[in-house]
Amino acid sequence: MIVQALAFYLFAAVTVASAVMVITAKNPVHSVLFLVLAFFNTAGLFVLMGAEFLAMLLVVVYCGAVTVLFLFVVMMLDINFVELRQGFLQYMPLGASVGIILLAELAVVMGGWHFAPEAAKAGAAPIPAIETMTNTHALGAILYTDYIYLFQAAGLVLLVGMIGAIVLTHRQRAGVRRQVIRDQINVDVQEVAEFKKVESGKGV
């Protein structure tokens, strides 16, 4: 038990600290690297809660894909981060007041919160006991049966995303030389190479 508690406080402290570093670091590349650290520690928290699938997903998707994307954006686009930060103090009162209003509204919502009397029973797919089934298995069991419609719909949404990216960015450029392997193989040696007999001592 004590080991678990220690692990929790370790992960939680590092997560919060690195999250703070993400927004305070001067160098944007450092920010992204701190973000990776925050993700890894959050994954650790998920493992402690017994949600190992979410932990894996966080590492694979966020650390693997999203942060690499961020790194690309940071490195490829020449964004002047110092310029972006200008006017921070000027806009802070407005931003802070909007934040406080939102917080107050959330407090009202949460304060007056109650669940529908039958809500607990309505859970469509109750979580199976961890001894009988790992949660990766449990998710797979409903994702491809009960929720097959949504799964396929998500696939179609991704297809549209792909078509959209191609439609909006792909263009045929003139003067691009493509490698056509068949043409390369079928070249007749006699046509492309010239054979010369070089006599010694004379050169070509």
Add this chain to the structure above:
Amino acid sequence: MSGLPNLTPALPEIFMACVAMALLMVGVFMKGEAKKVTRTVSYLATGAMVLALLLVTAFSTTAGTTFNGLFITGAFPAFAKVLILAASALTLLMSRDFFENANVTRFEYPILAVLATLGMMMMVSANDLIALYMGLELQSLSLYVMASIMRNDLRSTESGLKYFVLGALASGMLLYGSSLVYGFAGTTNFEVMAEMFAHEQDSVHGPSVGLIFGIVFVMVGLAFKVSAVPFHMWTPDVYEGAPTPVTAFFASAPKVAALSLFVFVMMGAFGDLAAQWQQIVIFISIASMALGAFAAVAQTNIKRLMAYSSIGNVGYMLIGLAVGGAVASGAETQQNGIESMLVYLSIYIIMTLGTFGCILAMKRGGDNVENINDLAGLSKSNPMMAAALAIFMFSMAGIPPLAGFFGKLYVFQSALEAGLVSLAVIGVLSSVVGCFYYIRLIKIMYFDDAEEDLDRQVGTEISMVVAAAAIVILAFFIYPGFITDSAAAAAAGLFAG
């Protein structure tokens, strides 16, 4: 193991999805010049939509659910799907001429139209918050790309970007609301949710604040999609910037889908909490009617004018939904409200398709023009087109005996029946203001002289659609049952379950 879900009710959707993928293959692998490929894919896509329409009438009209309760069929979704498919097929048919003229031959355009239509069909068949969101995103994503399909045109890309940013905001609102509603009910299924909410209104502590927050956010998201005031800001810019056939598409099929979804979510899932949301619907209805009437007066671009006109028309349709939320006046009045809204929606779609057909035919020297004053002298250069456009404008203005008059009449009647007198009065007043700019178009066509005539040549598809729409609008009063009967059946289907 439960085995395979019953696929028959979703047959039209499955067909559309397969068609989209098959057409992608056709487009990629078909030999020949781009224009021919695009034309083939476009005709095949139109044919597929017509076939899907027949499939809807054959398989999706009986009430029932499938896919573990995520997908619902019945008279109401079927009515909306028929309208959506017909509108999509006709706009796709009208778009060919424009794109070939503008030298934008991309076979992806009809495929995106098919996928957007599929998304709309999934929206109106959604019986679950997640299914709703999936359909909405499939539709919206396709529409964003379609808006910026002319990617070398600054206005087209700008409208696509604007639509994308505001649409993403709307999706965020919708999701936030959905999560609050889910947090209260513990389920995303509309039927189970409706059972949970049945006693919430008159429970001891009153309805939960969190739940009301959730409903309001869901409504904000949906109001964005139907472009109701105060969430209409994107409409004029997107309608003006997008290529005209895309604007025609935006103004027709997605409106049907979003409004049907709005009605289905409000009446189905939140029906017993009508006291909470009816005031909001009344407010956005009044605001939309007023803004649509007054802001359109100053417009010079006809596509922008149509954008404000569509905002105003959404306001009139929302009167029907407000009547649907009038629990105190009894189920029959509520049902009449929804029925009148569906009739108005159908008539509006026909008028919009016809009007956009005329706008697509506005060309000078082969190039499309879209200024209102370009219409001057149309009565002499192309009397048939001028007569058709005059019919649509008189109908939109609500002049009897054209169909638009009856649409407004039904809506106002149902509002009076439910005791929502203020709504009816404001509706009548704003339609008087609306008359001004609709009839101004007619005045320009018939009484102003043109410096330079518009082209007389009009594409076959466009003139066919315009002629058909004009005949339906003219002849509606002879046999209104053509639309009203199926609308009545659809509204009854909504209240039966």
